[in-house]
Amino acid sequence: DSGVTQTPKHLITATGQRVTLRCSPRSGDLSVYWYQQSLDQGLQFLIQYYNGEERAKGNILERFSAQQFPDLHSELNLSSLELGDSALYFCASSVVSGSIEAFFGQGTRLTVV
Amino acid sequence: AQSVTQLDSQVPVFEEAPVELRCNYSSSVSVYLFWYVQYPNQGLQLLLKYLSGSTLVESINGFEAEFNKSQTSFHLRKPSVHISDTAEYFCAVRSNSGNTPLVFGKGTRLSVIA
16 A cells, blocks of 8 residues: 555546546655556656645646645546546655655546546 | 656566566656556556666565666566566656656566466
8 A cells, every 4th residue: 555545446427527536645745746547648747746836747638637735635627528538547646855756546547438 | 858668568478487678768867767567457566766876776576677877778677477477567767856757658568477
């Protein structure tokens, strides 16, 4: 168990809908990262938050957004969903200093039908 | 910016045979290097990492990887694989300055055949 919790584990929704994925980082970790894993693109970095502030942005679509709350949990919002958004979405967390590695949650499998 | 190339998308190997999973990276700055493993229907787990010092790093389950700066490689090896090693293996890199995100390769699916 990495200590990173993601909910829900599975999500099935229709095209055009909006969903929210939730991530609770390890206790004490200030930084949260979101990744998308799909068969054709592999693991793609979406966005990073550190202590509530956006820190880095990767290949995140404009239809997607994220935030990190004062209690450090993070949410990834996906809207106007398309079939191609079906993927495994991972959250990872790390501490700013000290621990260099990132710890990953089990992921949320999103299926858009 | 960094990038990672995993040269083999799939590697089938017989049980107890040796295996090498190849990884090359590109970066204009100094980096940390990682191998993550993903077992079926699970998240990513850190297998081993290179931060500095000895270029040969080992994991607790018999894997090792060697950092080669001149060849910008970080290949993963195991002298004798088990069925339980069947998984997807991801090589990753990140800058060694600041809390920057990991950049992953596309993964190598290792299938161990009995």
